[in-house]
Amino acid sequence: MTDLNTLTIAQARDALRTGETSAAELTEACLKAAEGAGALGAFVHPTPDLAREQAKAADARLKDGDAPDLCGVPLGIKDLFCTKGVASQAASAILEGFRPEYESTVTQNLFDAGAVMLGKLNMDEFAMGSSNETSTYGNAVNPWRRGNEETALTPGGSSGGSAAAVAADLCLAATGTDTGGSIRQPAAFTGITGIKPTYGRCSRWGIVAFASSLDQAGPMTKDVRDAAIMLRTMCSHDPKDSTSADIPVPDFEAMLTGDIKGKVIGIPKEYRMDGMPEEIEKLWADGTEMLKSAGAEIRDISLPHTKYALPAYYVIAPAEASSNLARYDGVRYGHRAKLAQGDGITEMYEKTRAEGFGDEVKRRIMIGTYVLSAGFYDAYYNRARRVRALIKRDFDEVFAAGVDAILTPATPSAAFELGRESDDPVEMYLNDVFTVTVNLAGLPGISVPAGLDAQGLPLGLQLIGRPWEEGDLLNTAYALEQAAGFVAKPAKWW
Template sequence: MSDITGLTISEARDRLRSGDVGAVELAEGCVSAAKASGELNAYSVVTEELALEQAGAAQKRIDAGDAPDMCGIPLGIKDLFCVENVPSQAASNILGGFKPQYDSTVTTKLWEQGAVCVGKLNMDEFAMGSSNETSCYGPVVNPWRLEGDNRPLTPGGSSGGSAAAVAADLCIAATGTDTGGSIRQPAAFTGIVGVKPTYGRVSRWGIVAFASSLDQAGPMTKSVRDGAIMLGAMSGHDPKDSTSANIPVPDFEAALTGDIRGKRIGIPKEYRIDGMPADIEALWQKGADMLRDAGAEIVDISLPHTKYALPAYYVIAPAEASSNLARYDGVRYGRRAELGAGDGITDLYERTRAEGFGHEVQRRVMLGTYVLSAGFYDAYYIRAQKVRTLIRQDFERVFNDGIDAILTPATPSPAFALGSMDDADPVEMYLNDVFTVTVNLAGLPGVSVPVGLDHNGLPNGLQIIGRPWEEADMLNTAYTIEAACGFNDKPERWW
């Protein structure tokens, strides 16, 4: 089965249409791989019955010659997306037992295309984390390991289950969400492609909210072509989401020509941070050289407000989280704490939230409530929003000066050991987002592409930041890097 589950979307699409592989056969292979992968802890639930039912329906469409690109493709769905009658907990105890009676817009679009649900994927609780260690299901384990070292590594977060499942061939592709780097960082840690679209390109309806002005869903795939195919299936205007953009969705796959001659690619000097590993620095230079060899012009640029991005993000995101998570009160759905004689509604709220929310979620909710409070709203939240505007203006100025895309590292380091930051200041964990949060603050598209292995045999990725709404051009630049580096390494199976 491994050769089947190792297919890319484009390969599976071609083999399904030719009759070389059946949709049910492909679904059974992915379900079997998912059920046998307990040591990775990537899945929170495997939906075998649903997968086989959807695969059977997909096969009928294929046989009838009515097969969209995603028809028959087995997917893993991040636990943040609502799937009808399937546990959707956002990896939090406070949503224990919650089975939505509806699908998110994204999953609805995928099912309409004939995609197949292998199961729900583990993640950081409410998408708050960079290592997938805050989940109520326990941590996800990266399928990659250090050479000669069996210590379990993080797959990154918050879409760690999605990244691990795609890298380990437990599904053909997966959905992820990105609030500050939660698609791109785990993609880099696991050697896959992660696409964060322009804010508003993909509907947020039916996705459990973390920070509503930053959240954006996207695909996590085995190749840039797959990312283009799946992004096209996920995108489009949704009247149920007030932030969804009513603009046409281009054919992202058709844009993958590999021709970037004359493109101007920016290298921001502010991303050269102290303590960056030599492997990451060398990788960045390698990426620039490959783009130059392909005919692009490499231009040094400045994004002067980058240094304020992390502090601004960690004011804005917790503030929005505090507002969004106020709805989890033990009254309407999810967990409800037991009350004693004489306890009132305030006791119910306090006890339910204390029992249901993990420590990282509690930390961010309290931080967000603090910065929104009457005495500190102007000093923190309003100031952070002004910084956000300056960061967005930095990008606008650079793009207006003729820069077509920006090349940066995806992460400041390769994957680290699970538990290695347990006693560290939380800010050390937050620094994992140093190269990615600016993209969310500015609402821009970004993609992480695997480019090589470091000296310990772990994958590293580069990030390409595109102009707003120009994901097609951004993906073509990523496609050029992917073709030039020829990265096709896979983790050695041990699980």
């Protein structure tokens, strides 16, 4: 067989079931690939012993014929997911040494299905960032490069380690989380597929919270079929999460027919941004033509409140972060600052939080605390919530008018060099311009690799679907994937 670590989940599933390979062999191939890829900064807490143990158990299940789709499949887990007995730091110094005594619902679902955990993956601190440069572990690096240049590029954020690991074949797939685009933007930057399901589809229990009304877990995979397979296992109703929806989870893979004849695809005029690169414009036009050729009806639509999405998001998300991150105070777990004689509890809070949080997290906590303060609550936070309701209404009206999915660019550019934009937070926040509306409205969205730019870097297109209709969205993405025929891989340099 080919190098086992380069297989898709679907290929590995078939090979495991026919006995062509074993979970142990597959796991060793991935562990070897991950060990040799230190330059990418993707894996931050490797768990080889646990992986071998899980692979052995998976092989026993395969032998007995009791093998769910993910049985024996080696995965990487974003450091935001709490994993029992394994460091779970959310890439922050303030959670140094934290090893949970419990398992997040999503990772429990994966392990119950026989999946193998290779280790924890790099990310932006507390999922706050678009370039994976705010991590306490250092940067994750994109396996793609511009032509023959050696410039290190961002894999996107916050799920940058997950994106880099999947694109470089260090694991067969990975978990990600998406608060404002943190699955879809890194997927687009690294030429892989990433889906954010409808808010409430995947349990948030055991995932370190950033902005509770926006966060949602999802899979980051090598293709659309793998996304369908992995998403089905990740989704479940969870009584431990009050926002988890008690809605049946269909067999998403069975819905991948590639037939989208008669489907209505909306093209929102508000996403045509000033200064958008020609390559992104062309990719969008090409994607539109591909879906039209596959039998879909293309319809121009309007989402008039889109222009207010980014400012509304950067009020709501920091406000929720300010509240969620108040628990990190050095009292119960994680980092605690060394105190001088005479210091009291106030000094302990101040010093611990000053030492433990990075600059971007501090910035967002301060913004959030400001917009929630007595004099500004109505002026900022309540106004942002009203704008959010209008953004959701725009989508509701479009879907009510018969639109099945909406096609947009996934990002305003290809991957940029590490360090380029980190000095200007507003410039960095603009990376989320096409993705935040989906989180504000709680909708499912998927990024599919659809082409390369002039410098050989991958570009992605985003499809936005109706709530709870991930199966239909994945099928449209499958048709787009087949039409685009994207098979490029990064040349190995690490």
